[in-house]
Amino acid sequence: MNLWFNTEKGEVICRECGLVIEDKLVDFDQEWREFDAEAAARKRRTGAPMSYTQFDQGLGTDVGRKGDLYSLGVKDKNKFFRLRKWQQRISTAIERNLKLALAELKRVSSYLKLPRSVEEEASRVYTLAVQKGLVRGRSMESVVAGALYAACRRHDVPRTLDELSEASGIEKKEIGRTYRFITRELGIKILPSNPADYIARFASALNLTAETQSKSVEIIESAQEIELTSGRGPTGIAAAALYVAALINNEKRTQREVADVAGVTEVTIRNRYKELLSELDLEKEIKKTKKKAEKIAA
DNA sequence: AAGACGAAAGTGGTTGA
């Protein structure tokens, strides 16, 4: 998509269709001007942005820099070195662990192409987990994976456990276990993920058109209304809806193909598919497109 | 011959006593 950030009007506009995507941009410009370093020091109110992806939220203090040394006498110099030693000692287990873990977190999150907001949230979750001592007895990596999984769910950009497992090299059930553990211990509430959130990703992996996508979201919505979706795995439902929608729009994919990208088996798709057909009378629509296809062939 | 279908047995996780 070709976007145009109009900072004057505070809008984000699509260059192709002119659609205004966002009309409440924050103005990131300063409201004053500075002409030299002196004025800058006087006028700037903030430092670097605070971020949980930095192990100390970007707010850490170092004792002294080399430049300060020249103004000190011998006695003060010794004091200076002593203080700096202490500073380094204080940064003990927790901080070192955080540094390592957040590096790992960044790696996994960029592998999965997760948005910044999710990475940020996951870092926050991990930091909390460390502070509560929840990492003890668990591998750092698995907690990182669990935190990321939780963050994904919260931000409605679900990745499957399989994907997380592939990216982090941690076993699926291990991730699931720590995920459940830390969300329980930290009191993080997570709604069951919505099957519709998976559609966009699965559809593009299968090269399906936008119509098929919206059709399958439609199907999911009507299925949810009659409680067909509760208690079932969301990926299975998403896969089945996508499969049916593809049939209706004459873009048939095999059950095998859909099953692979969704990370479920053909059997699960069949089961959901059967339920969808019997409860939502979609058979008519499928027959319609079949007839159309035959006419075109003839 | 490939894909769809369905039965049966197995797995990991939740729930309720």
Next chain:
DNA sequence: TCAACAACTTTCGTCTT
């Protein structure tokens, strides 16, 4: 803590296109 249970998987044989 254990057993019952539901969802999902694996496997395999049969039917359909």
